[in-house]
Amino acid sequence: MESRVFSRATTIAHVRRPLRESHSNTSCSFISIKPIGAVGEGGNLIWGRQLRPSLLLEASSPINARKDILRPVMAAASSPAEGSDSSGDGKVAPIGFFDKYPALVTGFFFFMWYFLNVIFNILNKKIYNYFPYPYFVSVIHLFVGVVYCLVSWTVGLPKRAPIDSNLLKLLIPVAVCHALGHVTSNVSFAAVAVSFTHTIKALEPFFNAAASQFVLGQSIPITLWLSLMPVVLGVSMASLTELSFNWTGFISAMISNISFTYRSLYSKKAMTDMDSTNIYAYISIIALFVCIPPAILVEGPQLIKHGFNDAIAKVGLTKFISDLFWVGMFYHLYNQLATNTLERVAPLTHAVGNVLKRVFVIGFSILVFGNKISTQTGIGTGIAIAGVATYSYIKAKMEEEKRRGKAA
Secondary structure (H helix, E strand, C coil): CCCCCECCCCCCCCCHHHHHHCCCCCCCCCCCCCCCCCHHHCCCEECCEECCHHHCCCCCCHHHHHHHCCHHHHHCCCCHHHHCCCCCCCCCCCCCHHHHCHHHHHHHHHHHHHHHHHHHHHHHHHHHHHCCCHHHHHHHHHHHHHHHHHHHHHHCCCCCCCCCHHHHHHHHHHHHHHHHHHHHHHHHHHHCCHHHHHHHHCCHHHHHHHHHHHCCCCCCCHHHHHHHHHHHHHHHHHHHCCCCCCHHHHHHHHHHHHHHHHHHHHHHHCCCCCCHHHHHHHHHHHHHHHHHHHHHHHHHHHHHHHHHHHHHHHHCHHHHHHHHHHHHHHHHHHHHHHHHHHCCCCHHHHHHHHHHHHHHHHHHHHHHHCCCCCHHHHHHHHHHHHHHHHHHHHHHHHHHHHHHHHHC
C-alpha cells in the first residue's frame, strides 16, 4: 500500500523562496513536518494507521531538515496563495474528504465497529441454536477471514507485507493465544446466553492487571486494583442468579479471558512496523491452522454422523452456508475495524468505546433473543460494566501522562 504522510494542521508559507535561496546563502531555512500531537492522539496517520515515534520526521538537524523537503510537504499546502504565485508552477494536491473531515471518518469507524460486532454476536448465537458445534464454527470464522485477506492481497488492497522467520516466531505465540481465546469464547457463546458471556468477559482487565503484576513484574497502582473490585463483584452477582448459567459456559469464558491476556503480553514482545491489517491477516492464518486439529478431533465424528444433516434439515442448505459465510465475514471485519479504530483515536477514547460496545452487545442480545434476566443479574452486569469503564479511564489517563512525561 503506498504510504503518504498527511499532516492535518500544517500550514506552509512561501514554499518556493527557501528553495531558491538555498543556492546563495550558507544559512538556509527548511520546512519541516512536526508531529501533530501524540501518536495515541491520532496525529500523523498513514492511510488510517499511525506512525511509531521512531518513524516520525523530525527537524533536529540540517540533515534531517533536508529530508523534510519532500513531496508530502508540497501536498500539505492548502491553496496556491499560501505557497506559490499565480503562474501555476506550485500546484498542490487537493485535500481529500477523509483528510478534510477526520471526525466524521472516525465516527464512521466507531459506528461500523459497533454495528458489525452486534450483528456478529446475534447471527453467531442464532447459528448455535440449530448447529451447536463451536469448534467447527470457530474454524469457519477464521477461514472466511483468511480467504478475505488472500483476495485483498491479490488485488493489492492492501499490498501484502513480506514476513520473515523472525517475525513469524514472534507472531506464533500471539496467534496460538488468539486461537485458544477465540474457540473458548465460542464454546461459551454456544453454552450460555450471549449477555452472560460478555458479562464474564468484562473480567478481562482484571486478568490483564494480574498478569502485568505477577508475570511481568510491573507495579500496578492501588487505584487500578480498587477500580477492578466492582468488576469482580458485578460478575459474581450476575453469575449467581444467571438463568442460563452452566459451568461449561462460565469456565470457557474464563479461559478465554486468560488466553486474550497472554495474547496481549506476547503482542508487546512482537511489536513491529508492519501495518495492523497485514499483522491481523498473518495472525488469522496461523490461528486457522491451530484451530483445525481440535475441531476435527472433538467434533469431526459428530459432524459427519448427524451434525451437517440436522442443520440442513432445519434451515436448508442455502441458509446454512449463507449464515456461516456471513458470520465469518462479520467476525473478521469487526476485529479489523476495532484495530483500525484504535489507531485513529487516543487510548482513552478507544477504552471508553470498547466498554460502550459491550453494553450495546449485551443490550441488543437481550432484546433480540428475549433472554430473561433476574434483577440481581441486571444490577451485577451494570456494576461490572461501570467498573470496567472506571478501570479503562484510569489506566488510559495514566498511560497518557506517562507518554507526556517521556515527551517532555
